[in-house]
Each structure stands twice: as C-alpha cells, then as structure tokens.
Amino acid sequence: MEIADLATSAGINLALAVLFFVLYSVFRKQPGNAGVYFTRHMLREKEKEVKKQPFSFEALVPSAGWVKKSWDPTEDDILHSSGLDAVVFLRIFIFGLRFFSICVLVGFGVLTPLNFTDNYLSRNPDEKYGTLEKLTILNISFGSKRLWVHFGVLYFISISAYVLLYVEYKHITNMRQEYLSSVMPQPDQFSVLVRSIPPPESEDQSYSDNVDYFFRRFHPMAYLSHQMVYHSSLIQSLRKEMDSLKLKILSLKQKAASQRRPCRAGFCGLYGPLVDPVELHTQKMEDVYHQIRELQTSFRNKQSEVPTAFVTFKTRWEAATTAQTQQSSNPMTWATEWAPEPRDVDWSNLEIPYSQLFFRLILAGVLAALITIFYIPLTGSAVALANLDSLKRYLPDVIVDALLKIPGLKSVIQGYLPALVLSAILYFVPYFMLYLSQLEGYASVSHQERKAAGKFFNLLAGNVFLVTVLGGSLVSIIETFAVEPKLIPRRLAEAIPSQAEFFITYVLTSWTGFPLEILQTGTLVLNFLKRHTVERKQQPLLDTVQSLPYYRTIPSILFFILLGLVYSIVNPLLLPFLLIYFILGYIVFRNQVLFVYEPAYETGGQFWPEVHTRIISCLILMQVLFIGLFSLKGLSRASLACIPLPILTLLFHAHCRQRFQPTFKNFNLESTMKKDMEDEASGRKEQVLNEIQTAYLHPALHDITLDVEHNSNTERLLPASSAFDDTLPV
Incomplete structure (x- = not known):
C-alpha cells in the first residue's frame, strides 16, 4: 500500500x-x-x-x-x-489503552x-x-541478527500482557467481592432456578405441589416459597398489544380534540360510524384489559404449568448450598442453578423442556x-x-x-x-x-x-x-x-x-x-x-x-x-x-x-473471565505465528526459543482461573453467612423475606392498569436510586 x-x-x-x-x-x-x-x-x-x-x-x-x-x-x-457490568466493560478499554501505549x-x-x-x-x-x-x-x-530484537520484544510484550491482565483480573475480582458484600438484599441472592421437575404421581397433584413437597422435605428449615413458570404466550401477546394501545392514546392526547381526525369504528377503519380515535383506542384497550383479566383468573392451573420453578429460601447460605449441589440421585431431575435477577429472566426460554437443551x-x-x-x-x-x-x-x-x-x-x-x-x-x-x-x-x-x-x-x-x-x-x-x-x-x-x-x-x-x-x-x-x-x-x-x-x-x-x-x-x-x-x-x-x-440487568461483571480467556487465546495465536515467522525469516533458533511462550501463557491462564475465576462462578458460603447474620442483627430480615417472595411472580400474573402513563417500555429498570445523575440540557 x-x-x-x-x-x-x-x-x-x-x-x-x-x-x-x-x-x-x-x-x-x-x-x-x-x-x-x-x-x-x-x-x-x-x-x-x-x-x-x-x-x-x-x-x-x-x-x-x-x-x-x-x-x-x-x-x-x-x-x-450504572453498575459493575458497565465498569468492567470500560475496564476493557483501559486495558487496551495501557497495553497498546506500551506497544507504541x-x-x-x-x-x-x-x-x-x-x-x-x-x-x-x-x-x-x-x-x-x-x-x-x-x-x-x-x-539477520536484527530479528533477535524482535524476539526480545515478543517476550517483552507477552510479559506486559500477563502483568496488565493480572492487574485487571485482580482489580475486577476485588470489585466483585466488594459488590457482593455491600449490595442490598436482592431476590436472586435468596433464590434458585429449578428445572426438570418430575411429573406429579397422581392427577390430583400438580408440579407446584411436587415442588412444595420436595423442598419442605429436604430443606425444611430454610424453604420459604416458590413461583411456578407457566405457558403464557397468549397473555404476553395481549399485554404487548395493550402497551401499544397506551402509546397511541398517549400520543393522541397531545393533540387538541379539534385536531384529531375522526376514524370509523369498523374493521380496520373501513366502515362504521365516525368516532374520536382516543375513544376508539380506549375502548380497544378496555377490551384487551378484560381479556387479560379473564385469562389470569384461570391461569393458575396444572394444565398451564411448566416443570420449572423459582424456589426462594430464608437465607442466602441455603440458596447457595442448593444452587451449587446436586439435589437428586438422577442429575437430570431437580436440576438447580442460581436464579438470574428478575429483570434478567427470559420467561419464554423457561418453557423449553430441560432435556432439549x-x-x-x-x-x-x-x-x-x-x-x-x-x-x-x-x-x-x-x-x-x-x-x-x-x-x-x-x-x-x-x-x-x-x-x-x-x-x-x-x-x-x-x-x-x-x-x-x-x-x-x-x-x-x-x-x-x-x-x-x-x-x-x-x-x-x-x-x-x-x-x-x-x-x-x-x-x-x-x-x-x-x-x-x-x-x-x-x-x-x-x-x-x-x-x-x-x-x-x-x-x-x-x-x-x-x-x-x-x-x-x-x-x-x-x-x-x-x-x-x-x-x-x-x-x-x-x-x-x-x-x-x-x-x-x-x-x-x-x-x-x-x-x-x-x-x-x-x-x-x-x-x-x-x-x-x-x-x-x-x-x-x-x-x-x-x-x-x-x-x-x-x-x-x-x-x-x-x-x-x-x-x-446486573451480573457483577461475570463476562470478564470470558474476555480474559479470549485475550489469552489471542496471545497464544500471536506466539504460535511468530514461531513460523522466525522460521520463515531464517532464524530457526529464535523459533525454537519461542516454543516455551504458548506454554507459559497457558500456565498463566491456569493460575488466573484457579486464583480468580471461582469468585465469578460461585458464591462462597462465608460471605453468604455473614450477610445473613447482618440481616438478623439489623432486624430487617422479615421485611426482606416478605418482599422477595413474589419477586419471581410470572409476568402474565402481574397486575395491569388502564393508566396510559404506565407502560412496560418506560418502567424504571433499576430499583435503587442513582448516585450520579446529570441534568437535562438548558
């Protein structure tokens, strides 16, 4: 070029x-x-x-x-x-800035x-x-012997990457530990997701009865409640239609009545008497509202249940133990994992049978x-x-x-x-x-x-x-x-x-x-x-x-x-x-x-270990390529001397996985016990337990309102107040 x-x-x-x-x-x-x-x-x-x-x-x-x-x-x-995830995301740029400044x-x-x-x-x-x-x-x-300088730079850059990656991994791990120890009580800290629930033994029982019986029997002291997952495609589509109607009504109300063009009340506005569009859409919204209410009244039945549930415990310690252990002799039943926070749940995917995954x-x-x-x-x-x-x-x-x-x-x-x-x-x-x-x-x-x-x-x-x-x-x-x-x-x-x-x-x-x-x-x-x-x-x-x-x-x-x-x-x-x-x-x-x-959502920076792993793979690719490049340029001794580098990179990665990754994979029982003891000492435990019991209520069962200002697209995503807020432009 x-x-x-x-x-x-x-x-x-x-x-x-x-x-x-x-x-x-x-x-x-x-x-x-x-x-x-x-x-x-x-x-x-x-x-x-x-x-x-x-x-x-x-x-x-x-x-x-x-x-x-x-x-x-x-x-x-x-x-x-903005949470720890946003901070960790920006730390990737910081790593790139530091590393490539050295390289430049x-x-x-x-x-x-x-x-x-x-x-x-x-x-x-x-x-x-x-x-x-x-x-x-x-x-x-x-x-040329000049290639030995390139060989030395290869080792220098690799070691620089190790140091910077280790510093970032340690810093992010410390931030995650601090986040887990200081965050206010959240429903996901007390809850586990249970999949592949065995079918009930009799027609009179339901999956919900099965969950209640199992956890009262094997976790009698800590089991608090559970919420079932249901087939809900019809209700979910009606709720989306209702939100759309609310937006239309809200937009139309910004106009004066004299400026709103009347429309016909018949199918697709093709026939029928002329009416105010606000009245027409309000009537449609009320009809959808009544349909949702009727479906909700008959929603809680065993025909709609999915063999998946969110189980909530009285302590974080019990939730951690349950999420990280095998519940049944058959690993394909009563499969447990940490529950994602409520706003992070993909409810439609929970309807997929566990055996299909x-x-x-x-x-x-x-x-x-x-x-x-x-x-x-x-x-x-x-x-x-x-x-x-x-x-x-x-x-x-x-x-x-x-x-x-x-x-x-x-x-x-x-x-x-x-x-x-x-x-x-x-x-x-x-x-x-x-x-x-x-x-x-x-x-x-x-x-x-x-x-x-x-x-x-x-x-x-x-x-x-x-x-x-x-x-x-x-x-x-x-x-x-x-x-x-x-x-x-x-x-x-x-x-x-x-x-x-x-x-x-x-x-x-x-x-x-x-x-x-x-x-x-x-x-x-x-x-x-x-x-x-x-x-x-x-x-x-x-x-x-x-x-x-x-x-x-x-x-x-x-x-x-x-x-x-x-x-x-x-x-x-x-x-x-x-x-x-x-x-x-x-x-x-x-x-x-x-x-x-x-x-x-907030995961506490859980994507960083995957970022670290991919940067390690990039390092290994670079080092392997230079084995071939030095050979191509006629310096075979440098090629042989490069062979330890990929091995050193793998050893570094293994050390980081052993040292830091468990913090991102599991919740340690020591911290969960300390948090439970803090709740007990502060006297807020009963309040916390009362609030988290319905956190995983299926969205199809949530209350609905005819208030057009209340729309799921504009509901607040973060329940906690912000520590930093900018102002609107003047």
Whole structure:
C-alpha cells in the first residue's frame, strides 16, 4: 500500500468522525432530543416534559463540553450509577489503552527504526511492495541478527500482557467481592432456578405441589416459597398489544380534540360510524384489559404449568448450598442453578423442556458454523477490493483500467472501500448470533448475550482474520494441513504481513463507528418523526429504553486487541491507529453509559473471565505465528526459543482461573453467612423475606392498569436510586 492510499482512508474517516461529533454536540443541546441523548435522566426522574427555551445561537454552536462531562465522573460514580457490568466493560478499554501505549513506545522507539534501516525489499525489485512495507518486519534481511530484537520484544510484550491482565483480573475480582458484600438484599441472592421437575404421581397433584413437597422435605428449615413458570404466550401477546394501545392514546392526547381526525369504528377503519380515535383506542384497550383479566383468573392451573420453578429460601447460605449441589440421585431431575435477577429472566426460554437443551446447543453450534462458512465468500469479496490485481480476476481488464483513469479513485478503492464493505457485511451478524443463543434455551438474557458475544468473536477471529490473511492461499493451507500440519504456522507467517495495510484501513473505518454510536442516528430520526407527526415538537419522547449491547461491542473490541497483538511486531504502524480507537471508544462509551444506556440487568461483571480467556487465546495465536515467522525469516533458533511462550501463557491462564475465576462462578458460603447474620442483627430480615417472595411472580400474573402513563417500555429498570445523575440540557 502506498502512503496516498492510507492518507485517503485516514482523511475520509477523520472527516466523517469530526462531522458526526460536531452534529452530536449540536443535537444534544436541543431540548427535543433529550429522549435520545439523556434517556437515563428522563427514565430515573420520570421527567416527561421540558420547558420551552428561548432561541439561542449558543445551542447551534458546536462544543466539546460533553467530553468533560463524560470524563469527570469517577469509577465509583459509574459503579453507583450504572453498575459493575458497565465498569468492567470500560475496564476493557483501559486495558487496551495501557497495553497498546506500551506497544507504541516499543514499536516506534525500537522496531520501526530497525526495520527501516535494513534494505531487504530494495534488494528484491521484482517484488511489488509499497513504501509503507519498509517500516515492517518484511524489510528485515533473511537470517539477520536484527530479528533477535524482535524476539526480545515478543517476550517483552507477552510479559506486559500477563502483568496488565493480572492487574485487571485482580482489580475486577476485588470489585466483585466488594459488590457482593455491600449490595442490598436482592431476590436472586435468596433464590434458585429449578428445572426438570418430575411429573406429579397422581392427577390430583400438580408440579407446584411436587415442588412444595420436595423442598419442605429436604430443606425444611430454610424453604420459604416458590413461583411456578407457566405457558403464557397468549397473555404476553395481549399485554404487548395493550402497551401499544397506551402509546397511541398517549400520543393522541397531545393533540387538541379539534385536531384529531375522526376514524370509523369498523374493521380496520373501513366502515362504521365516525368516532374520536382516543375513544376508539380506549375502548380497544378496555377490551384487551378484560381479556387479560379473564385469562389470569384461570391461569393458575396444572394444565398451564411448566416443570420449572423459582424456589426462594430464608437465607442466602441455603440458596447457595442448593444452587451449587446436586439435589437428586438422577442429575437430570431437580436440576438447580442460581436464579438470574428478575429483570434478567427470559420467561419464554423457561418453557423449553430441560432435556432439549443439549440438542439445542448442538443445533445452534451447527447453525453458527454454517453462518461462518456462508460469510467466507462475502468476507473474501470485501478483502479482494483492497488489491486491484485480485480485482482483475473478477472484473474485465477494460473496466478496471477505466476505473483507474479516474483521479483519486484508486486510493479510494484500495484505502477506504474494502473496510467499509466489510463493516457493512458484518453489521447483522451479532443479531444472528444472539438469536442462536436464545435458541439454545438459556434462562437469562445476560447469559444469552455472553454466548452471542463468544460466537461473534469466533466469527471475527476465524473468518474475518483468517480469511483476510489467507486470501487465495486457503487451498494451499488446507493441503499443507493434510500433508504436513507442522508447517501451518509457517504458511500463516507468510500471509500475515501482506494484509497489515488492509487491517489499518479497517481500524480507520472503525473510528467512524464511535461517532455514529454517540449520535444514535436511528433513534434520532425516529424521535424526530414521532415528535413532528404527533405534533409534540417541544416534548421529548421516551417510548423505549436501550441497554448497552455487550454482545455487539465486546467482540469488536477483542478483535482489535487480536489485531494489535498479531501486528504489534510485524507492522508497528497499526499501533497508533489502534490506540486512537481505544481512546475514542473509552470517551464515547463513558458518555453512553452515563447518559444513554440503562442497565437491563446486573451480573457483577461475570463476562470478564470470558474476555480474559479470549485475550489469552489471542496471545497464544500471536506466539504460535511468530514461531513460523522466525522460521520463515531464517532464524530457526529464535523459533525454537519461542516454543516455551504458548506454554507459559497457558500456565498463566491456569493460575488466573484457579486464583480468580471461582469468585465469578460461585458464591462462597462465608460471605453468604455473614450477610445473613447482618440481616438478623439489623432486624430487617422479615421485611426482606416478605418482599422477595413474589419477586419471581410470572409476568402474565402481574397486575395491569388502564393508566396510559404506565407502560412496560418506560418502567424504571433499576430499583435503587442513582448516585450520579446529570441534568437535562438548558
């Protein structure tokens, strides 16, 4: 790649990023957009109206004040406001900032001068290399002793990663322990999810009777109550219809009666007398209300029961013991696990028979593999655009030559278009993976998102990275694996340096993604249309509340960590662009966590062990590739000396798993007993037990109201008050 191609990509993406940030700084000052950019404040304060402000030119002037507002809050402020999951998410950016700062210093202080001062590429004029390749390891001569410097940097970077990962794991573990010891009593601390309940022995009994008998017999001192799961698709659909009608009525009431267009009361408004639309929708809402009430009266019966229940105990100690032990001699019955918090439960998945979960896991795995295979040609096509020589394989030479005659088009095609196409191709993949994780039958939304994140990362690493690196060498790689598997690292090492420039443009394209994230383009347009179509121009809308999409964001961050690890020594030029990526991401997501996204659940940072494991896998991949790369460059002794590195990484990972992971997997009995004793001493135990007994009441049995202001889409997600709240723009 030539400097012109890289400059074109950087210029386009930088211009777009600046434009989007400028638009955001203006749009956030408009009171009508408060429902887009200050969602959390509106949700927590239940402030539905904003006073009309006099026109001011200051509201149209871009400013960077939002950066300071996002930067000022401390980690404790974010913890109290958004929870531990949000803090752990931001710690991934902090790890990237620290690690790649070290890599940039080493890469540009040591490796880049070393690479540039060699002359291997200039002595091979037959090979077509751009100017930038002289800064990479490709310019090091075959068998040169300079490669020992790269070997030393490999060990230095690996050890730096170990230290930073250990520091982060320890810090997050301490935060989780503090969170578990200081959090107020919650229903999930006292409850377990019980699946695969055996059928009742007689027709007069129900699953509910069976649960009550079993736990009164085997947990007589601690058993408190239970809530059954029911088949409820009809009621749930009616509740959604009722919420939709409430939103319509609320919007119509903002208009004067004279401005509301009458509609016909018949089917689809095609016939019947003309009536006020508010009256018509109110009548429909009342009809749905009565249908729900009738269904609820006959809902609690054994025909509707599912062999799944939430069992609540009088102490945390008993709940921990039950959740972490086998209840029956047959492990396929009375299967217990920790109950997710009530707002995290996926009630529809609880209706899936426990015996189906294994087969659903296999099915989802096969479908995920098929999606990955399906995306191979799409990814390959996007990468092919980065090389005009490969593009000639797919298009006639006449067309390619005509395109090249257009001034600047070559730089746009090679420097910007491929990464943009690849980003567009990957846009819908996270949603596919989330659907597959839901198909697997996990009981909680948080568990589904963690699994979806894993599937998406596997596709990015196994498809985007390997397909991009291998390109047309895929067939030869497969043949090599069949004949001589030991040569695979060498084959990969041959292909990796040549694709560094494409990944630089891909990182540059990701810069634009952060301004688009903070601009909330889709929500902004929808908010504009709603305000102007229902004539609520001075009133911000808050119809839906979003939570942070971990399943989309975390895999992308980890993929860039993978790129940084692999190319930190091969091509240090990638590192400053990655560092800017992590800086932008940290600032943008601090803003989003503080002002936009409301947590839909709180797991206490349970996704960090999976993040740690994937970073370890990236480290191992980097180290294995350098075994082949040093061999390729004629320094076999360095290749042999690299062999201990993957082993050292695995030992480090095993130590971290032994030292820290149990804190994320189980609740220790010592802490649960201390918390129970604190409840006893404070005299609040009876109050706590009374409040948690109905926490897992099935949603179909919840009370409903005809109040149009009460809508499940805008109900408060966090029961506790916030320790940090920003104010609406003035």
